[in-house]
Amino acid sequence: MFFLKILYKKFKYYFIYFFYILYFYFKKYKKNYKKKNIVNKFKKKYNKSKILNFFLLGPKGSYSNIAYIKYIKNKYKNNVLKLCYNFKEIIIKTENINKSFALLPIENTNSGSIYEIYDLLINSKLYILKEFNMKINHCLLSSKKNNINKIIFLYSHSQPFQQCSNFIKKFSKLNLINTNSTSTAMKIISKINSFSVAAIGSKNGAKLYNLFILRKNINNYNNITKFILLSNKNLITKNFDYKFIILIINFNKNNNKIINIIILFNKNNIIINKLEYRIFKNFKSQEVLYINFKNNFNFIKFKKILDKIKKKSNYIKFIGYYKINKKNFKLL
Numbered sequence: 001m002f003f004l005k006i007l008y009k010k011f012k013y014y015f016i017y018f019f020y021i022l023y024f025y026f027k028k029y030k031k032n033y034k035k036k037n038i039v040n041k042f043k044k045k046y047n048k049s050k051i052l053n054f055f056l057l058g059p060k061g062s063y064s065n066i067a068y069i070k071y072i073k074n075k076y077k078n079n080v081l082k083l084c085y086n087f088k089e090i091i092i093k094t095e096n097i098n099k100s101f102a103l104l105p106i107e108n109t110n111s112g113s114i115y116e117i118y119d120l121l122i123n124s125k126l127y128i129l130k131e132f133n134m135k136i137n138h139c140l141l142s143s144k145k146n147n148i149n150k151i152i153f154l155y156s157h158s159q160p161f162q163q164c165s166n167f168i169k170k171f172s173k174l175n176l177i178n179t180n181s182t183s184t185a186m187k188i189i190s191k192i193n194s195f196s197v198a199a200i201g202s203k204n205g206a207k208l209y210n211l212f213i214l215r216k217n218i219n220n221y222n223n224i225t226k227f228i229l230l231s232n233k234n235l236i237t238k239n240f241d242y243k244f245i246i247l248i249i250n251f252n253k254n255n256n257k258i259i260n261i262i263i264l265f266n267k268n269n270i271i272i273n274k275l276e277y278r279i280f281k282n283f284k285s286q287e288v289l290y291i292n293f294k295n296n297f298n299f300i301k302f303k304k305i306l307d308k309i310k311k312k313s314n315y316i317k318f319i320g321y322y323k324i325n326k327k328n329f330k331l332l
């Protein structure tokens with residue numbers, strides 16, 4: 001006891017200082033702990049929220065909107081429709097908002113691949129989960145009971161102009177005006193309300209924007225658009241039971257490696273479903289190969305092939321896996 005007293009007298013200030021620091025850190029820790037707890041609680045609540053956001057091209061009445069009603073609206077509970085102004089906005093929002101999905105058109109039997117989407121996908125963090133094919137019947141629409149020969153300006157998205165090229169060719173007077181979607185076109189002509197303007201859009205859109213259908217089915221033959229559903233979560237599982245896999249392979253230009261990759265796929269009996277080639281003129285000219293192929297091997301064999309591709313390329317990116325089980329497709 002005596003010894004402790006001497007110690008206390010000698011080091012009194014050190015003791016006080018030591019306990020003060022201890023108290024200070026304890027308070028700081030308590031504050032941080034509370035803060036962390038609140039953030040964790042918020043995260044838990046946010047992640048538990050069952051709402052699924054679906055981002056797609058708007059406004060109301062677009063073909064993307066019709067595809068959403070047909071394939072998604074009643075199939076997935078608690079889904080919320082979020083209509084966007086253009087494809088880029090759809091991708092950025094889906095990348096950054098929790099539990100969200102993007103519905104995008106990717107190709108059409110008449111107009112071919114939609115390159116704007118391919119180029120956006122190459123630089124995005126999204127994964128393709130599923131695809132849907134939808135028949136598209138374009139109509140010529142006007143806000144008045146109109147004579148086609150009076151129309152001077154025809155509004156629509158760039159894709160329908162290509163899909164209706166045979167019909168448009170017959171009317172040399174027509175000036176084509178590009179809009180972000182067919183529904184934007186319908187909205188514009190309903191506001192202008194003139195004999196000189198018309199739009200290419202859907203039957204449903206005509207009802208929505210009070211337009212007259214001047215001609216039905218003006219598209220070239222058998223017009224089908226493929227839509228894809230994407231998410232910001234990599235949903236790959238260990239069972240590797242995917243029917244199709246989609247890869248993006250990046251090369252430096254002018255090195256003939258693309259041919260080697262195709263030969264490699266061929267040697268391993270890989271059935272390529274779709275192949276797209278894009279060139280990017282950034283600081284280094286780069287080539288990108290988009291390959292959608294049938295998955296007919298196990299993960300070990302697939303990894304060996306991947307390693308070979310890796311040696312021939314700058315980088316590889318997985319951007320999609322379609323499940324075999326179509327009916328019980330789960331989003332999350």
Ligand SMILES: O=C(O)C(=O)C[C@]1(C(=O)O)C=C[C@@H](O)C=C1
Binds near residue numbers: 065114159
């Ligand atoms: O403009 C629309 O209504 C869309 O949903 C876009 C889009 C497309 O870009 O392909 C979708 C389906 C049809 O092929 C025409 C237009």
